Amino acid sequence: MAKVGIMGAGSWGTAISWLLTNNGHEVTVWSIDAREVEMLDQEREHKTKLPGVRRQDTIRFTNVIDQAIQGRDFVVLAVPSPFTRSTAQKMRPYVSDRQILVNVAKGIEETTLMTLSEQIEEEIPQADVAVLSGPSHAEEVGKGLPTTCVVGARTRKTAEYLQKAFMSEVFRVYTSPDIRGIELGGSLKNVIALAAGIADGLGYGDNTKAALITRGIAEIARLGVRMGGKIETFTGLTGIGDLIVTCASVHSRNRRAGYLIGQGRTMQEAMDEVKMVVEGVYSAKAAKRLALQYQVSMPIVEQVNAVLFEGKSAAEAVKELMLRDRKDEHGALPWDNEVSDTK
Secondary structure, eight states: OOEEEEEOOSHHHHHHHHHHHHTTOEEEEEOSOHHHHHHHHHHSEETTTEEEEEOOTTOEEESOGGGGTTTOSEEEEOSOGGGHHHHHHHHGGGOOTTOEEEEOOOOBOTTTOOBHHHHHHHHOTTSEEEEEESSOOHHHHTTTOOEEEEEEOSSHHHHHHHHHHHOBTTEEEEEESOHHHHHHHHHHHHHHHHHHHHHHHTTOOHHHHHHHHHHHHHHHHHHHHHTTOOHHHHTSIIIIIHHHHHHHOTTOHHHHHHHHHHTTOOHHHHHHHHOSOOHHHHHHHHHHHHHHHTTOOOHHHHHHHHHHHSOOOHHHHHHHHHTSOOOOSSTTOOOTTOOOSOO
């Protein structure tokens, strides 16, 4: 049994608290909001973010940050991506040397273009930072529905320790050394999911969504590999696997926000109606800047940015994607029977 702290009492933080408690661990959940802590203590259920999933009586909730960090075998960061750096800053005085911190949020910092683990390592240099990602909506994990995820870590020892801690009969965990690829896949798929939602909102069909998913993973992999990620990661659970579920699921806040935008809502109206942080909105600008920096073609990302921030209509964005210059699907594949017209 491990002593575990969880930073963040939203849907994902409370789902993970349920999972780890079921696995026999002692869990303390921290929230910055004292009212949220009081509600969870009294109700044993997050009425707004994870309704219908009852918390075990042994889970402790607190708004005193050191109580979820000091003496913990590992700490899970489950705060929304825009608050990762500020939460890490609050945590730093209480994190011991080589204490394991596991980030489970997904995003890229717009100002620095740093992944979340890079932000945590910058703010808490004494920590051993790992990540957990994959197709894992909190609504299903909290109900014990089977899924599979990946732990990325700097060392096999840390990865296998966390694999054992998280793994259960309903939560299968793989390991990987490719932290960068895992995080890029998890962050960039939210931007593609906005596009998929927009297509749904416009009334397009399954063919459209399949095309967006397929071309979307091509964009993600192009950038990810250029940035040092491994192609195997983007064809795995934290790449195509996470992209499929985020583009298709009724639980996906990114798909839901895109759907509302496709129906005519503004970005802000969509975010207000979803009532939770829409990570893809925060990652979209960063993805566009990274594409420019690494000279990678990302037309879906470009059009999502145009709809979100430049006032372009969703229908016009789709039209421009469809009428781009003609090209081969895989430009590197040779035509064996091609005859040169030069003599």
